[in-house]
Amino acid sequence: MFEKILENVRIKTPLVHSITNYVTVNDCANAILACGASPIMADDQNEVEEITSICNSLVINIGTLNERIISSMMKAGKKANELNHPVVLDPVGAGASSFRTKTSFNLLENVKFSVIRGNTSEIKAIHKGSGTTKGVDADVSDAITETNLDEAIVFVKDFSKKTGSIIAITGAIDIIADENKAYVIRNGNALMSKITGTGCMLTSLIGAFCGGNSDSILDATAAAVCVMGLCGELAFEKLQKVDGGTSTYRTFIIDYISKMNTETLNGGIKIESR
Numbered sequence: 001m002f003e004k005i006l007e008n009v010r011i012k013t014p015l016v017h018s019i020t021n022y023v024t025v026n027d028c029a030n031a032i033l034a035c036g037a038s039p040i041m042a043d044d045q046n047e048v049e050e051i052t053s054i055c056n057s058l059v060i061n062i063g064t065l066n067e068r069i070i071s072s073m074m075k076a077g078k079k080a081n082e083l084n085h086p087v088v089l090d091p092v093g094a095g096a097s098s099f100r101t102k103t104s105f106n107l108l109e110n111v112k113f114s115v116i117r118g119n120t121s122e123i124k125a126i127h128k129g130s131g132t133t134k135g136v137d138a139d140v141s142d143a144i145t146e147t148n149l150d151e152a153i154v155f156v157k158d159f160s161k162k163t164g165s166i167i168a169i170t171g172a173i174d175i176i177a178d179e180n181k182a183y184v185i186r187n188g189n190a191l192m193s194k195i196t197g198t199g200c201m202l203t204s205l206i207g208a209f210c211g212g213n214s215d216s217i218l219d220a221t222a223a224a225v226c227v228m229g230l231c232g233e234l235a236f237e238k239l240q241k242v243d244g245g246t247s248t249y250r251t252f253i254i255d256y257i258s259k260m261n262t263e264t265l266n267g268g269i270k271i272e273s274r
Contacts, residue, residue: 001266001269001271002219002222002223002226002262002265002266002269003262003266004213004216005209005212005213005216005219005220005223006223006227006260006261006262006265007262008212008213009035009036009037009208009209009211009212009213010036011212012056012211012212013036013037013038013212014037014038014055014056014057014208014211014212015037015038015039015040015054015055015056015057015211016032016037016038016039016040016055016056016057016058016059016204016207016208016211017040017041017042017048017051017052017055017057017058017059017076017080018032018039018040018041018058018059018061018204018207019041019042019043019048019058019059019060019061019069019072019073019076020041020059020060020061020063020090020200020203020204021061021063021064021092021197021200022063022064023063023064023196023197023200024063024196024197024200024201025041027197027200027201027250027254028041028059028061028197028200028201028203028204029041029204030254031201031204031205031208031254031257032204032205032207032208033258034254034255034257034258035205035208035209035227035257035258035260036208036212037208037211037212039204040055043069043072044072045068045071045072045075048072048075048076048079049075049076049079051076052076052079052080052083052085053079053083055080055085055211056085056086056211056212056214057080057085057086057087057088057207057208057210057211057214058076058077058080058085058086058087058088058207059087059088059090059203059204059206059207060073060076060077060087060088060089060090060107060111061089061090061092061200061203062090062091062092062093062094062100062103062104062107063090063092063093063200065093065099065100065103070103070106073107073111074106074107074110074111077107077110077111077113078110078111080111081111081112084214085211085214086114086115086207086210086211086214086217087111087112087113087114087115088113088114088115088116088117088203088206088207088210089104089107089108089111089113089115089116089117089165090117090118090199090200090203091104091116091118091122091123091125091126092118092122092199092200093122094118094122094125094126095121095122095124095125095126101125101126104125104126105126108126108163112164112165113163113165114165114166114210114217115165115166115167115168115206115210115217115221116163116165116166116167116168117167117168117169117170117199117202117203117206117221118168118169118170118199119142119169119170119171119199120142120143120144120152120169120171121142123156123159123167123169124142127155127159127162143171143172144169144171144172144173144175145172145173146173149173149175149184152169152175153175153177153182153184153274156169156175156177156182157177157178157179157180157182158179160177160178160179161179166178166217166218166221168206168221168225170199170202170225172188172190173185173186174186174187174188174225174229176218176221176222176225177218178218181218181273181274182273182274183218183222183225183271183272183273183274184271184272184273184274185222185225185226185229185269185270185271186229186270186271187225187226187228187229187230187232187233187268187269187270187271188228188229188232188233189232189233189235189236191232191236191239191246191249192232192253194246195246195249195250195253197250198228198232198250198253201228201253201254202224202225202228205224205227205228205257206220206221206224206225208224209221209223209224210224222271223265226265226269226271227257227260227265228253228257229269230256230260230264230265230268230269231253231256231257231260232253233268234252234256234264234268235249235252235253235255235256236249236252238252239252
């Protein structure tokens with residue numbers, strides 16, 4: 001169902017400017033390359049506006065936050081808005097500290113985001129202004145389950161209406177929605193949570209997919225989430241065969257991102273529309 005989304009990324013090779021997490025920056029760059037796009041990681045305020053100007057989309061990830069980089073994020077975000085480029089926010093660890101939560105609010109007040117992607121705790125934190133995020137991980141009490149799924153969908157649609165952004169909550173069950181339509185995705189593997197950077201890599205994929213499909217942000221975001229989850233499943237199957245561990249698993253995930261095609265995607269995605 002996402003044939004055109006994948007095709008556009010490969011054909012257009014969108015340039016993605018990522019002001020992102022130092023812990024995962026290399027994996028993010030490789031994920032962007034693997035899906036067919038091209039990465040630039042520039043975070044000095046003396047060049048972020050110029051770099052943003054030559055790119056097709058911008059990813060802002062607050063994983064390794066400091067005052068200097070906040071200024072760069074603001075400048076790049078405003079320039080991307082000026083140029084009508086898609087901008088993706090990953091509020092890593094929002095709710096874990098007042099600094100992160102306040103920074104998320106400041107970014108939301110000053111930059112128009114096309115997509116906000118986070119785990120349930122992070123999204124709740126920037127919705128409520130406080131939360132119970134455990135470091136950069138979601139609190140178990142916030143998990144989306146089949147029992148609370150309908151309630152969670154209403155919450156995500158309402159938050160999308162409030163922000164004007166596509167909201168992507170990812171975890172064991174993913175919800176990607178605007179104010180009118182939600183996709184529920186059940187791809188992925190639990191081992192993905194044991195690798196630093198799978199969430200950041202996903203946000204980077206969203207930036208790449210939106211950069212190549214700026215007129216279809218909801219579908220582009222859903223496609224990226226499906227790709228990442230399915231690659232996690234395929235990589236785990238291969239991991240079992242070679243008796244590998246988490247480092248090998250990370251490599252296999254990137255491998256499968258690079259090998260993804262519409263036939264594999266259509267044959268493996270577990271998605272429904274609500």
